[in-house]
Amino acid sequence: MNVLLALPALLLIALVFGWPMARYTWLSFHADSVLTGLVPIPNGGANWVRLLSDARFWQDSLQTARFAVMSVSLELLLALAIALLLDQRWRGRGAVRALTLLPWALPTTMMALGWRWIFNTPYGPLEQLAAALGLPSLNLLADPNFAWMATVAADVWKTTPFITLILLAGLQTIPADLYEAFRLEGGKPWQSLRSITLPLLTPYILLSLLFRLAQAFGVFDLIQILTGGGPASSTESLALYAYLNAMRFLDFGYSATVMLGGFLMLTVIIVLAAIALRSIGVLRPVK
């Protein structure tokens, strides 16, 4: 009976998630490129063997992980500070709350073009500022060692509001009298952050981490517009590499393999994280 009630949802998931995944898996065991005249030909596990020894794939995996971890942790810290501030009572809070959300409401393509202009050499504001301060030209987007930081900065700017929103909602579920009871027990305000706010906010922090890590791991549009993966592939993400394989090299079999490889890695990371969190008691098993 219970299964029957869940059937519509399960069917939907099978349709929009199960079918593409099955199709990708099937494709990853075929050669399907310009060389085969775009006709899928079974090639055993050749795509997967190639993936394991593909230095660019592993390089991109590391770059994707670096991007995801850096941007999500910065976003979390910033969002926590902003959410705590927006949870206080002060004049004009409503307007600031609305303004804070704006970056998230902008389409990524638009905001990425904006950031490309900010980093533009020699006309962008950043370069102008450096020149005004008498600093040498930064030329950030052209430097393979630093370009990834520009992608992180733009992502932090755009998605901090999303985490802020989730954390702010979480903060508002904490009853005020818990803080009052804590004060009467002799606690100072900064102590309540550790004793009350953070423990009660943990589910919301985990939720936003899950959302954002999954999203950041699949980052495409921001990087495609800001750097196109360059310079020298130094900002290329897995999604960009998969796109490149499909759309430029017209190798759909291998593109599917790259995609699945990234997906499997992300799944393993999340499962390991869940097990770790459960073992230290942060996550409770669902009953």
Add this chain to the structure above:
Amino acid sequence: MTLELQSVGRRFGENWILRQLDLSVNEGECVALLGASGCGKSTALRLIAGLDQPDAGQILIHGRRVDGIPARQRRIGMVFQSYALFPHLSVRNNLELGLKIRGLPVEERQNRISGMLDVVKLSAQADRLPAQLSGGQRQRVALARALLRDPLIYLLDEPMSNLDAQLRDELRPELKKLILNGPQPVIYVTHDQQEAMALADRIAVMRSGQIEQIGSPQELYDKPMTTYVAQFIGRPPMNLLEDDDVMVGIRPEHLYFDAEGMPCELINREWHGASQQFILNSPRGELQMISSGDTIVPERPTVAWKRDLEHRFSKSSGFRQ
């Protein structure tokens, strides 16, 4: 005087929600702040606790001014209406948090907590989360936390209002034993006159930010100074009959059937066993009446009361005459 409020006022914008509040509470005394919601009783409690600051007047504990002193330094044991237990901490950790903050050594913390768990009969539930406790158990955790604060004053904010009627009756003696019988003064906020009568040494009936009357339960019952107090104290409320420019008040329990009395029509009768309650329609208005369970209702009810038991209030001001 252990606790003193001297012409304390609090306003929100132009609206004074507490005006010129004077209150003195002695060692070991329990004073109930009784009133309808919005009368300012909870605000008064929050001012004493230091969770809110007065706009006028001063508050003294043991002769020392405390307005201006942060809540955490006032040594107040408070029980919140919601109990305000920390939902992510077990019963034991709920009790321990305050002791830890106040820097008690581990061993002493553990001794005091296990002793307290015995007192409130929660030793078996020590490792449960608040969500896994019954309402009565949660209340006892809140009481235990207030007791462990070792406070100068107890403040109880409607501690019974989240419990069902039967549990309330059961917990009242426990509350008396644990807190009310101690040497610290207790301020007990409630909107339930029965609870105030049962627990408090004195009751302050509050109305629109002021104390309407303060006195022992008996004084308020025997000699209410206004029609408001007269109708707030006692269940069912006092009957008020108009008589020229006077309101005549008669308690329902002071009415009796008498052949010489005022003819009435019986509208409703509730029989409670030991007592029974009537609603009667008289030429002077509707009357509530209580009598013992074995009273026989005459076929044509006529009611009377003893003249010396009636209360007289001014019709224009509502004050006792």
